[in-house]
Amino acid sequence: MKTEDRLKERKVTVEYLEKAFDHYNHLCFGGLLPRPRLRLSRAKSRLGWMRYKVDANGESLIPYDFTIGITTAYRLNTEQIDDVLIHEMIHYHIVYHQLRDNAPHGRRFRQIMETINHDYQRHIRISVRHANLPTRDGDDSRPPHNGPTQSRPNRLPPYVVLAIQTKDGHYYLSSVAPNAVAKLHTIVGHQKHFQEARWYVSHDSALSRYPRVRTLRGVRVSQKEYERITTQATPL
Numbered sequence: 001m002k003t004e005d006r007l008k009e010r011k012v013t014v015e016y017l018e019k020a021f022d023h024y025n026h027l028c029f030g031g032l033l034p035r036p037r038l039r040l041s042r043a044k045s046r047l048g049w050m051r052y053k054v055d056a057n058g059e060s061l062i063p064y065d066f067t068i069g070i071t072t073a074y075r076l077n078t079e080q081i082d083d084v085l086i087h088e089m090i091h092y093h094i095v096y097h098q099l100r101d102n103a104p105h106g107r108r109f110r111q112i113m114e115t116i117n118h119d120y121q122r123h124i125r126i127s128v129r130h131a132n133l134p135t136r137d138g139d140d141s142r143p144p145h146n147g148p149t150q151s152r153p154n155r156l157p158p159y160v161v162l163a164i165q166t167k168d169g170h171y172y173l174s175s176v177a178p179n180a181v182a183k184l185h186t187i188v189g190h191q192k193h194f195q196e197a198r199w200y201v202s203h204d205s206a207l208s209r210y211p212r213v214r215t216l217r218g219v220r221v222s223q224k225e226y227e228r229i230t231t232q233a234t235p236l
Contacts, residue, residue, distance in 0.1 A: 010078045012070055014038050017085065021068070024086050028116050029093055036066035036092060044073045044135070045231040047128055048084040050091040051196060063095050063189075074133040083124045086116060090124075095189075102182045104199045104236055127235045159207040161200040163230050164218060167193050171226035172218035175207050180214035181236075187216050200233035 010016070017038040025033050036050075043049075053065040068088045070081065090112050094101055101108040105126045113124050160181055162174040176184055181199070188197045206229065210219055221229075 008077055009075050010081055012040060012072050012076070012081055014040060016081075017068075017070060020082055020085055021089070024082070024089060027120065028086065029089065033089065033092060033096060034066075036068050039067055039069040040072050041069050042073050043069075043071045045227060046198070046235060047071055047074065047076075048088045049196075049198075050088045050095075052092075052095060053192070063098070066092055066096065068092060072136065074135055076133070079123070083122055084128075086122060087113070087124050090116075104185055106182070129234075158201045158203055159210075160236065161202050161207065161229065161233060162188070162197065162218065163200060163226065164188075164197045165195045165226075167195045171221050171223055173207075173210065173221055173226065173229060174216075174218035175210040175212050177212050177214045183214075184216060191216075198230065199236035200230060201236055202229060202233035204229050204232065 017040075018035065021035055021038060025031055025035070041049075048071065049069045051067045051069070052063045068085070070084055070088075076084070090109055091104075093099075093112070094108060099108055103109075110126070113126075116122050117124055160176045160178055162176050162184060164172040164174070166172070185199070188194065191197070206225075
């Protein structure tokens with residue numbers, strides 16, 4: 001595909017994701033990743049996600065049933081879509097091969113990301129300010145933003161947030177002590193009753209009322225409050 005074509009807006013489809021996954025699997029991961037479920041969503045809180053289940057087999061925890069999802073809520077070009085997909089494929093690679101990392105976007109993740117960016121001229125990033133991307137619902141007034149974020153005076157200190165959705169439909173938020181992130185990241189992966197667990201950095205003043213935790217406990221919140229905080233936060 002010509003460079004100018006890759007910079008044009010593309011409609012995301014499952015068929016395209018399947019072809020792109022197979023291509024980057026062989027290009028970047030040696031063809032060693034089985035194709036997971038590939039899903040589309042209308043979520044605006046994140047551009048992509050990777051989910052899986054864990055089976056307890058004696059003392060071992062075996063990850064299985066992987067799904068990678070990409071949002072269709074934003075107007076993205078082919079290059080942007082592929083970068084989001086590869087980002088989630090790095091998560092998949094680490095979990096599928098049960099590689100150790102010290103955080104969701106820890107040293108191993110960053111090393112793989114930087115290698116792929118260098119070797120294949122990609123522009124994968126830890127997070128993208130999706131709040132500034134044009135959406136498909138007609139709200140195109142906000143221009144894409146790829147530059148550095150301007151500092152804000154009197155900004156609240158950042159909070160490390162663990163956001164959890166359980167399989168029974170409840171929502172929890174935890175303000176986690178930074179030195180406990182690696183430990184809790186490992187513990188979270190063992191919880192079968194979690195539908196989804198995501199890490200964020202937030203400056204939301206509401207989090208000042210949350211206890212700073214080092215163990216797996218959180219504050220139960222409404223779906224509206226959960227989405228308000230996570231949508232405005234930066235994925236970790």
